[in-house]
Amino acid sequence: MKGVIVTGASSGIGKAIALRFAKEGAFVALVARSEDKLKENVKEIEGLGGKAVYYTADVRDFKRAEEIVKDFHQKAERIDVLVNNAGATRDKFLIQMKEEDFSEIVDINLKGTFNFSRAVSRIMLRQKGGVIINISSVVGITGNPGQANYAASKAGIIAFTKSLAKELGSRNIRVVAVAPGFVETKMTESLPEDVKKAYLETIALRRFASPDDIAGVVAFLASDDASYISGQVIVVDGGMI
Numbered sequence: 001m002k003g004v005i006v007t008g009a010s011s012g013i014g015k016a017i018a019l020r021f022a023k024e025g026a027f028v029a030l031v032a033r034s035e036d037k038l039k040e041n042v043k044e045i046e047g048l049g050g051k052a053v054y055y056t057a058d059v060r061d062f063k064r065a066e067e068i069v070k071d072f073h074q075k076a077e078r079i080d081v082l083v084n085n086a087g088a089t090r091d092k093f094l095i096q097m098k099e100e101d102f103s104e105i106v107d108i109n110l111k112g113t114f115n116f117s118r119a120v121s122r123i124m125l126r127q128k129g130g131v132i133i134n135i136s137s138v139v140g141i142t143g144n145p146g147q148a149n150y151a152a153s154k155a156g157i158i159a160f161t162k163s164l165a166k167e168l169g170s171r172n173i174r175v176v177a178v179a180p181g182f183v184e185t186k187m188t189e190s191l192p193e194d195v196k197k198a199y200l201e202t203i204a205l206r207r208f209a210s211p212d213d214i215a216g217v218v219a220f221l222a223s224d225d226a227s228y229i230s231g232q233v234i235v236v237d238g239g240m241i
């Protein structure tokens, strides 16, 4: 049974990814801050006949990442896939952006990705195999006004991914970034209708992505069908950029 860790698995894209892996027969560890939602998601997976456990954590906490990985490794015996999906926004123009708005977003999105990658790397090196999938964003490629902190963190994830792919590839560890466009989740629901409409007009497929649109690509990248893909950024944006 494949052992899979998904961070930010309480809602949105992370929840869809966790469910997808569970449906494919993996043992899934769901990581996020909200215990209530994690419990519900584990119940949902068990209701479908799948196997899952949850861990509450702030992904900024390096020691907690190590604890979780160690505990899950004991339970699952293997860690085949890590999906660094936890992420947050604090959109503001630079002139209004406080120091903590920048630090918090970089710490959650980029350092959180480092924390869990670092923790699983030792195990994957010993296994001589594994896949790390990092959820970036199209704005990490294009930039976006009002999102300098978020876009910088997502661009950092891309460089981090490419570096790890080169470091770990000789041990059969693949590292890939996924850059979604506009996905309908809690992160985007509070955007004003006129902003959403303007985004929609830039999307070739003229629809927003569902979390499942992203989960399907993540499942493919984790599978043997993608065994020769590493160090790449896979854009999943309906033809937006």
Ligand SMILES: NC(=O)c1ccc[n+]([C@@H]2O[C@H](COP(=O)([O-])OP(=O)(O)OC[C@H]3O[C@@H](n4cnc5c(N)ncnc54)[C@H](O)[C@@H]3O)[C@@H](O)[C@H]2O)c1
Pocket: 007, 008, 009, 010, 011, 012, 013, 014, 031, 032, 033, 034, 057, 058, 059, 060, 085, 086, 087, 088, 108, 135, 136, 137, 138, 179, 180, 181, 182, 183, 184, 185, 186, 187, 188
């Ligand atoms: N929604 C979009 O349009 C979109 C586009 C591109 C990329 N993304 C990325 O996809 C990922 C998932 O976002 P989503 O749209 O599903 O949003 P979401 O708000 O529904 O999910 C975010 C998840 O991250 C978790 N999280 C946030 N901060 C955390 C922390 N400090 N410690 C632990 N967990 C934390 C949340 O609890 C939640 O589970 C994020 O990395 C986001 O940047 C989203």
